[in-house]
Amino acid sequence: MENDKLEYVLRLGDNALILGQRLSAWCGYGPVLEQDIALSNIALDQLGQARMLMQYAAELKGGEATEDGMAFFRDVFDYHNLLLLELENGHWGDTVVRQFLFDTFNYFFYTELLQSADERLQSIAQKAIKEVTYHAQWSAEWVIRLGDGTEESHQKAQKSLNDLWEWTGEMFTMDELERRMVEQGIGVDVAALKTRWDDKVAEILDLATLQKPEDDWMQSGGKQGEHTEYLGYVLAEMQHLPRMYPDAQW
Amino acid sequence: MVVTEAQIWDWLAEVKDPEIPVLTVQDLGIAREVLVKEEGAVTVKITPTYSGCPAMNEIEQNIRQKLEAEGVEKVQVETILSPPWTTDWMSAEGRRKLKEYGIAPPEGSSADKKTLFGTEKKVTCPHCDSRNTKMVSQFGSTACKSLYQCQDCREPFDYFKCL
Structure with a gap:
């Protein structure tokens, strides 16, 4: 049961960490200064949430475990993030649309996690929900701007949406571990979030004059540790320094 | 050395935020609780403004340095997450100083x-x-x-x- 909780907390922490790492790569490359700063800020919030969750995971693991150990010394198969978040950043539209699809999910997810029977997860959710709400506003506004922008931005945003859609199913697919966590009142029933997510996404896409893709075959496996080729590259860059110099200090 | 909680709060009112140096950790409402145990061991509970706030480590160090400089021997700084920080905790004085700062x-x-x-x-x-x-x-x-x-x-x- 404690192992269940450890893996559950790591799944949430890995989502936050991998997305934070991906978004950090935009620092210095944003299309305009303000948006470069915006993405860096969102990345920082994600890393902050990852820290809270990994500190908790390290405590649950006990012994010598540390938050840094969790982040830097686990390999691809021990990572449990959603596949959507490890995909390459692509162009600005790809990054914005991915952010919108995930932020909207994350908003509903953390809203529910506020009710968790686990006190620590509850307080992490109280902290995270404020930041996640802000991210969701930002990415929805950008989806509207791109979709209802120029002909080119519209076409690109629609293509990003079509390309990313098959990676969204995993957010709402419950596995055994999640079912056990829900039964204990600790975890969130993500399957039950799907309608709310669909409605909100449809509302924003409508404003953005974008077509909501049909649900079809969906990619899955990230939560269970089966990843795309991309995650290895993310980890190689992120983990290089502490693996080369394990005692390195700031 | 015997210190009172009120004395600790006075000292905390002199610890500045590293990002917005016109504000103190007390103005911001980052310092939430002060506990003085017997033999003068002091615990200060702080809460982050944002979960990824890079100033937190420095704030923690600054609190420790300030209290140690005042002669407190055992200082413990604990981070708490709940209840989560809100701008409602910012003092009226803090708001005035912010505006003056631009x-x-x-x-x-x-x-x-x-x-x-x-x-x-x-x-x-x-x-x-x-x-x-x-x-x-x-x-x-x-x-x-x-x-x-x-x-x-x-x-x-x-x-x-x-x-």
């Missing part, structure tokens, strides 16, 4: 912050007090601020957003 203080209470996909908030320019201002970017130079511009005096300014 940063618009958070307006209203955090309860009226935009709900998901709501409308933009009106903020007063800290330079000329005009309400005719426009948000330039939801995100600013630090996690706790967004970027505005005054449509009357044309000055850009930071707004300490409601959280």
Whole structure:
């Protein structure tokens, strides 16, 4: 049961960490200064949430475990993030649309996690929900701007949406571990979030004059540790320094 | 050395925020609780403004240094997450100092912050007090601020957003 909780907390922490790492790569490359700063800020919030969750995971693991150990010394198969978040950043539209699809999910997810029977997860959710709400506003506004922008931005945003859609199913697919966590009142029933997510996404896409893709075959496996080729590259860059110099200090 | 909790709070009122040095950790409401145990061991509980706030480690160090410099031998700084920090905890004095520094203080209470996909908030320019201002970017130079511009005096300014 404690192992269940450890893996559950790591799944949430890995989502936050991998997305934070991906978004950090935009620092210095944003299309305009303000948006470069915006993405860096969102990345920082994600890393902050990852820290809270990994500190908790390290405590649950006990012994010598540390938050840094969790982040830097686990390999691809021990990572449990959603596949959507490890995909390459692509162009600005790809990054914005991915952010919108995930932020909207994350908003509903953390809203529910506020009710968790686990006190620590509850307080992490109280902290995270404020930041996640802000991210969701930002990415929805950008989806509207791109979709209802120029002909080119519209076409690109629609293509990003079509390309990313098959990676969204995993957010709402419950596995055994999640079912056990829900039964204990600790975890969130993500399957039950799907309608709310669909409605909100449809509302924003409508404003953005974008077509909501049909649900079809969906990619899955990230939560269970089966990843795309991309995650290895993310980890190689992120983990290089502490693996080369394990005692390195700031 | 025997210290009182009131004395510790007075010292905390001298520890500045590294990102916005006109504010102290007390103005910001980051320091939540002070506990003095027998033999003078002191525990200070602090809470982060944002979960990824890079100033937290420095704030923790600064609190420790300040109290040690005042002669407290055992200082423990603990981070707590709940209840989560809100701009409602910022003191009136803190808000005044922010405005003087050129940063618009958070307006209203955090309860009226935009709900998901709501409308933009009106903020007063800290330079000329005009309400005719426009948000330039939801995100600013630090996690706790967004970027505005005054449509009357044309000055850009930071707004300490409601959280």
